[in-house]
Amino acid sequence: MEVPMRRILLLALVLVPLAVGGAIVVKNKRARVASAPAPTLRPTPVRVAAAGEGSLEERRSFLARVEPWQRAELSAQVTTRVAAVSVREGESVRNGQVLAVLDDAEIRSALAAVDAQIAQAEAQVEAQAATVASLEKTAAYWERETQRDAALAREGAIAQAAADATADRRNEARGRLEAGRKALAAAREQVKSLRHRRAEVAARLAYTRIRSPFSGVVSRRLADPGDLAVPGKPLLAVEDTSRWRVAFDVPQTDLGKIRKGTLVRLADLGLDLRVDREYPALNPDRTRTMEAYAPADAPLASGTFHPLEAVLRRVEGAVLVPESALVPTPDGGTAVFTVVEGRTRPRPVRSLLVRQGLAAVEGLEPGTEVVVSTYLGWNRLAAGESVEVVR
Numbered sequence: 001m002e003v004p005m006r007r008i009l010l011l012a013l014v015l016v017p018l019a020v021g022g023a024i025v026v027k028n029k030r031a032r033v034a035s036a037p038a039p040t041l042r043p044t045p046v047r048v049a050a051a052g053e054g055s056l057e058e059r060r061s062f063l064a065r066v067e068p069w070q071r072a073e074l075s076a077q078v079t080t081r082v083a084a085v086s087v088r089e090g091e092s093v094r095n096g097q098v099l100a101v102l103d104d105a106e107i108r109s110a111l112a113a114v115d116a117q118i119a120q121a122e123a124q125v126e127a128q129a130a131t132v133a134s135l136e137k138t139a140a141y142w143e144r145e146t147q148r149d150a151a152l153a154r155e156g157a158i159a160q161a162a163a164d165a166t167a168d169r170r171n172e173a174r175g176r177l178e179a180g181r182k183a184l185a186a187a188r189e190q191v192k193s194l195r196h197r198r199a200e201v202a203a204r205l206a207y208t209r210i211r212s213p214f215s216g217v218v219s220r221r222l223a224d225p226g227d228l229a230v231p232g233k234p235l236l237a238v239e240d241t242s243r244w245r246v247a248f249d250v251p252q253t254d255l256g257k258i259r260k261g262t263l264v265r266l267a268d269l270g271l272d273l274r275v276d277r278e279y280p281a282l283n284p285d286r287t288r289t290m291e292a293y294a295p296a297d298a299p300l301a302s303g304t305f306h307p308l309e310a311v312l313r314r315v316e317g318a319v320l321v322p323e324s325a326l327v328p329t330p331d332g333g334t335a336v337f338t339v340v341e342g343r344t345r346p347r348p349v350r351s352l353l354v355r356q357g358l359a360a361v362e363g364l365e366p367g368t369e370v371v372v373s374t375y376l377g378w379n380r381l382a383a384g385e386s387v388e389v390v391r
Helices: 002-035 107-157 162-207
Strands: 046-050 052-075 080-085 100-103 209-211 216-221 232-252 263-266 271-278 286-297 305-322 334-340 343-355 356-364 369-374 387-389
Touching: 002 356, 052 356, 080 232, 080 387, 100 232, 100 271, 232 263, 286 387, 305 343, 305 369
Parallel strands: 046 387
Antiparallel strands: 046 369, 052 232, 052 305, 080 100, 100 209, 216 232, 232 286, 263 271, 263 305, 271 286, 305 356, 334 343, 334 369, 343 356
16 A cells, blocks of 8 residues: 555656646736737728719610611513613612513514404494494384384275384394494404403513612622523512611510610611611511611611610719629618728618619719729728728
8 A cells, every 4th residue: 555655646746846837837928918019900901983973874785787778679570581681780770760671572573463453353343333323224214114104004094014014124123233233342342352461461561671669779680681581580689778777686585675766876886776666576586676777878788787785774974883882781772882081981872773894873972982892802891990092
């Protein structure tokens, strides 16, 4: 038992001095910390920007195509050879001007034949009319004779058989007159039919002159003399450039935002226009075509494409601040931070429109400096925080 007690006493003699020494060290450390000066927080460096004043727009971008006011592809209505083409691409033409001539020899021959038939039929009408006039006189004569003989027969001056014979002659004259009148009507119908046929042939003859349907410019020449012209095969194309149609297709989701009267801008030309027409039906790709009309002197060309921006909203005379200056507030609103006497001060604002890094706001005066971000861009600010503006 003496050996364990000895070991315990030795261990105690070692640990007690160590514990006393550690307590003295801790006490000294606390004293040095208490006597040290209190630390101070350095102000957070921030960048600021002055609020400006101007306009801000919300836009949608589209690809617009330029089309002429009118376009016509001219083709033949009859099958024949091309005799002459008097215009080339780029030439200006007038309404009704003859642009091409087709071979009309066969049609002119048919027209001459019809004219001859009409002349013959009209001669027949004249002859038949003369015959009818003669038959009318004959029928009138025998009508009078019949009435006279009937009166004489009643008085006994002539036999009844003689009166009956006169009546037969009257009836015969009436029959010949009726037949003559029917022949005259048939001859007149023949003339009428031949005149209709002549009108058809004359129309075919008119088709051999290809005329411009409006004043404009020849955009394509697709035929030369000697080519075979057939219905449906274009010979020439003419465009009316008295005005331009600037067309673009709007997705179904944006149809409620873009309508007739909406401002559109051809960005590469600096040309502002208004939507003048909305197509009534959707395209197969669920878009709707809209058109803006441009004057003839606009720097446009048929078939070209241009970037187009439709202005959905425009805020005029608004206070503009960088979008990065906007911060959300606990109540769900929006504010910006200003710097007053080295500390942040929140200013509630109402955001009207945000686009392309700018925000149009209400509740702030132009020229007011607002905090854009902290210097390094990672620290979040709070109201009343000490800050240092970095210029």
